[in-house]
Amino acid sequence: MDVEERLKLITRNTVEVVTVEELREKLESGEKLKGYIGFEPSGLFHIGWLVWAFKVKDMVEAGIDFYLLAATWHAWINDKFGGNMELIRKAARHVVDVLEAIGVERSKVKVVDAEDLVSDKEYWAILLKVAKSNTLARMKRALTIMGRRAEEAELDFSKLIYPAMQVTDIFYLDLDIALGGIDQRKAHMLARDTAEKLGRKKVIAVHTPLITSLQGLGRMNPDQVDEETHAVEFKMSKSKPETALFVYDPPEEIERKILRAYCPARIVRYNPIIEINKYLLFSRPGFKLVVERPEKYGGTVVIESYEELEKLYVEGKLHPLDLKKATAKALIELLEPVRRYFESNREARELLEELKKATVTR
Ligand SMILES: Nc1ncnc2c1ncn2[C@@H]1O[C@H](COP(=O)(O)OP(=O)(O)OP(=O)(O)O)[C@@H](O)[C@H]1O
Numbered sequence: 001m002d003v004e005e006r007l008k009l010i011t012r013n014t015v016e017v018v019t020v021e022e023l024r025e026k027l028e029s030g031e032k033l034k035g036y037i038g039f040e041p042s043g044l045f046h047i048g049w050l051v052w053a054f055k056v057k058d059m060v061e062a063g064i065d066f067y068l069l070a071a072t073w074h075a076w077i078n079d080k081f082g083g084n085m086e087l088i089r090k091a092a093r094h095v096v097d098v099l100e101a102i103g104v105e106r107s108k109v110k111v112v113d114a115e116d117l118v119s120d121k122e123y124w125a126i127l128l129k130v131a132k133s134n135t136l137a138r139m140k141r142a143l144t145i146m147g148r149r150a151e152e153a154e155l156d157f158s159k160l161i162y163p164a165m166q167v168t169d170i171f172y173l174d175l176d177i178a179l180g181g182i183d184q185r186k187a188h189m190l191a192r193d194t195a196e197k198l199g200r201k202k203v204i205a206v207h208t209p210l211i212t213s214l215q216g217l218g219r220m221n222p223d224q225v226d227e228e229t230h231a232v233e234f235k236m237s238k239s240k241p242e243t244a245l246f247v248y249d250p251p252e253e254i255e256r257k258i259l260r261a262y263c264p265a266r267i268v269r270y271n272p273i274i275e276i277n278k279y280l281l282f283s284r285p286g287f288k289l290v291v292e293r294p295e296k297y298g299g300t301v302v303i304e305s306y307e308e309l310e311k312l313y314v315e316g317k318l319h320p321l322d323l324k325k326a327t328a329k330a331l332i333e334l335l336e337p338v339r340r341y342f343e344s345n346r347e348a349r350e351l352l353e354e355l356k357k358a359t360v361t362r
């Protein structure tokens with residue numbers, strides 16, 4: 001694969017890459033590049049996570065040496081599973097199972113655990129240098145990377161250490177590329193600015209879009225919700241199960257959740273059903289959405305691209321109910337391999353059942 005093809009694969013379906021020029025330069029240099037994503041292992045895998053999971057597949061295919069960081073200590077700081085480290089560790093194993101189910105081969109990624117990172121004194125030396133290079137105000141502002149508002153920084157002191165840890169993870173693993181949803185932007189900008197101060201490698205940030213909660217924005221007008229509020233208050237999130245579709249939800253459940261979901265007519269901004277189409281369905285090469293409807297409502301239509309879908313929807317030529325039914329059907333198909341994986345893999349299934357029973361707390 002040549003540089004342009006690799007670049008295309010890494011940058012497709014992203015919100016931003018900081019910066020594309022740096023990425024091109026590194027790819028051209030021919031050196032082996034190291035990329036990563038960190039995740040808090042704290043419960044079940046919702047379809048929003050598929051957005052970055054598909055990007056992990058792209059990275060691996062583009063020849064990036066890819067690390068998956070199970071951010072166990074970070075999840076602990078963030079009060080996930082009530083601070084039960086045993087459950088957090090199990091949840092980390094479960095995430096790797098789901099990734100395997102959607103085709104991220106275990107042998108092609110390196111799974112690392114935050115517990116191993118912190119056992120090295122070098123990690124703490126870097127962390128102190130990161131802390132020394134930044135103001136308290138900047139660290140507080142970065143708190144949205146843990147899905148918290150800046151005001152929550154003072155709940156307990158460990159929360160203030162979290163952003164410095166995320167930057168340290170990047171330096172310690174000596175990464176070239178950091179992947180995350182757009183809500184992780186502040187961590188990556190902090191890492192880039194701190195790298196300049198410390199004379200370290202400046203990480204390239206690749207940000208994927210966020211899928212909105214199935215409950216949408218409540219009574220808020222989409223035009224009045226900025227991206228930061230969207231990320232903290234209105235994204236699909238495993239801590240708020242009522243907002244989420246899980247990758248192993250049975251077909252009937254997927255259909256039920258989608259039929260009840262927020263999907264205002266003609267509006268695409270922060271519309272989760274539209275986003276599922278844009279980021280998960282049409283992002284797959286060759287995908288077509290088949291909308292079956294009676295002749296009197298326009299008859300069956302096969303939509304070939306996301307642009308075509310958006311146009312039809314905004315013009316009011318596609319009713320939300322018809323869109324929902326077609327989306328449910330396509331999503332059920334997309335998730336079929338995950339259901340099969342858990343049906344046929346007893347160990348993975350038992351772990352999933354155990355996690356389902358554990359209370360998903362924040
Ligand atoms: N709704 C979403 N759509 C797309 N990506 C998401 C979504 N939610 C989280 N992500 C991405 O998944 C990664 C892990 O995020 P995180 O652990 O905060 O997930 P979460 O489901 O919001 O968890 P929690 O509810 O426990 O805070 C991050 O890179 C984040 O950007």
Ligand SMILES: N[C@@H](Cc1ccc(O)cc1)C(=O)O
Binds near residue numbers: 074145146147167
């Ligand atoms: N902050 C990320 C998790 C994360 C933790 C440590 C990292 O190095 C990277 C990512 C989230 O909320 O999902």
